[in-house]
Amino acid sequence: MNEEVSIGIDIGGTKIAAGLVTIEGAVLYKQVVPTATEGKEHIIFQLQQLIQSLLGEAKKIGFRTVKGIGIGTAGQIDFKNGIVRSGTSNIKDWNDIPLKKEIQQAFALPVWIDNDVNVVALAESYLGAAKGYDNVVFLTLGTGIGGAVIQEGKLLHGEWGGAAELGHMSVDRNGPACNCGYKGCLEAYASGTGIANQMKQYFTKKPELYDGPIENITARDVFQWANEGKAFAKSLLDEAIDALAYGTVNIIHAFNPSLLVFGGGIIDQHSWIIPDIQNRVRNLGISSLVQSVSFSKAYFGDEAGVIGAGYQSFLYRENVQKEGASYEG
Ligand code: BMX
Numbered sequence: 001m002n003e004e005v006s007i008g009i010d011i012g013g014t015k016i017a018a019g020l021v022t023i024e025g026a027v028l029y030k031q032v033v034p035t036a037t038e039g040k041e042h043i044i045f046q047l048q049q050l051i052q053s054l055l056g057e058a059k060k061i062g063f064r065t066v067k068g069i070g071i072g073t074a075g076q077i078d079f080k081n082g083i084v085r086s087g088t089s090n091i092k093d094w095n096d097i098p099l100k101k102e103i104q105q106a107f108a109l110p111v112w113i114d115n116d117v118n119v120v121a122l123a124e125s126y127l128g129a130a131k132g133y134d135n136v137v138f139l140t141l142g143t144g145i146g147g148a149v150i151q152e153g154k155l156l157h158g159e160w161g162g163a164a165e166l167g168h169m170s171v172d173r174n175g176p177a178c179n180c181g182y183k184g185c186l187e188a189y190a191s192g193t194g195i196a197n198q199m200k201q202y203f204t205k206k207p208e209l210y211d212g213p214i215e216n217i218t219a220r221d222v223f224q225w226a227n228e229g230k231a232f233a234k235s236l237l238d239e240a241i242d243a244l245a246y247g248t249v250n251i252i253h254a255f256n257p258s259l260l261v262f263g264g265g266i267i268d269q270h271s272w273i274i275p276d277i278q279n280r281v282r283n284l285g286i287s288s289l290v291q292s293v294s295f296s297k298a299y300f301g302d303e304a305g306v307i308g309a310g311y312q313s314f315l316y317r318e319n320v321q322k323e324g325a326s327y328e329g
């Protein structure tokens with residue numbers, strides 16, 4: 001066997017997944033570790049270990065060429081220069097890291113780095129739910145809420161790569177404080193951390209309703225309680241989905257997409273959220289815009305990040321050869 005393979009790494013607020021990805025989008029081998037909570041040096045060390053181990057695995061299963069290393073990470077990523085410029089507190093200390101340079105120097109392979117949901121958009125556009133669509137918006141509901149925009153067939157990066165932080169679109173300027181420093185962000189209402197925080201605050205105000213340790217409450221608990229018919233959890237999720245509906249209308253007004261793709265851990269487990277948002281959106285906003293949008297679940301589920309990250313090596317290979325300068329390895 002002498003096919004090409006790429007290393008794809010997806011760095012999220014809770015876990016880092018790394019795999020060997022083919023040009024068809026198959027993940028041949030994957031490793032997952034919890035994202036280090038001690039700071040950037042620890043995460044970089046985790047990345048080096050994962051890459052080392054994947055290179056060994058690629059050799060073992062007979063792949064002659066490892067084309068490159070593609071990274072998709074939560075945070076505001078300088079796509080042109082391969083730098084993590086900043087991140088919310090979902091990942092401790094995740095700022096000012098010349099990640100591309102560090103990894104390239106360590107492994108002498110081409111390295112690509114982009115926001116985690118931007119690379120989900122690549123996977124889904126080239127190989128998955130958004131294939132054939134030119135104007136698409138992606139939202140992932142996980143530890144945080146991430147966004148990506150494909151506009152007229154191109155991934156929207158903005159000036160340096162920080163565009164489409166759609167989780168930090170405010171739907172209420174008097175709303176709950178967000179990890180990013182802003183107020184009323186979608187992420188503060190409807191991400192895993194947002195849902196858990198809302199629930200914690202509720203019980204802190206009404207301690208008679210909960211006798212367990214409030215600090216240990218997770219979004220999973222809230223979904224479970226709602227499932228059991230507990231009114232406080234049902235109304236909290238109703239708020240979250242309403243916030244998502246308003247946010248979605250804002251997105252539709254801004255980008256006029258023909259397709260919205262929802263992914264991330266929360267959607268994987270509770271895909272009923274998608275038609276629920278869709279039904280609410282139908283009755284909101286500018287009708288010509290909202291009526292013409294389709295809603296879909298991400299095709300690749302929780303592997304979309306690894307596949308999209310790895311896919312960068314195949315997608316940008318031409319540019320590396322043409323421009324030369326973007327690969328200094
Ligand atoms: C946060 C933000 C985004 C990211 C999104 C989804 C940071 C560290 N993260 O809004 O850049 O795309 O979360 O990330 O700034 P995840 O952790 O849920 O995968």
Ligand code: ZN
Pocket residue numbers: 167168169178179180181182183185187188
């Ligand atoms: Zn925010």
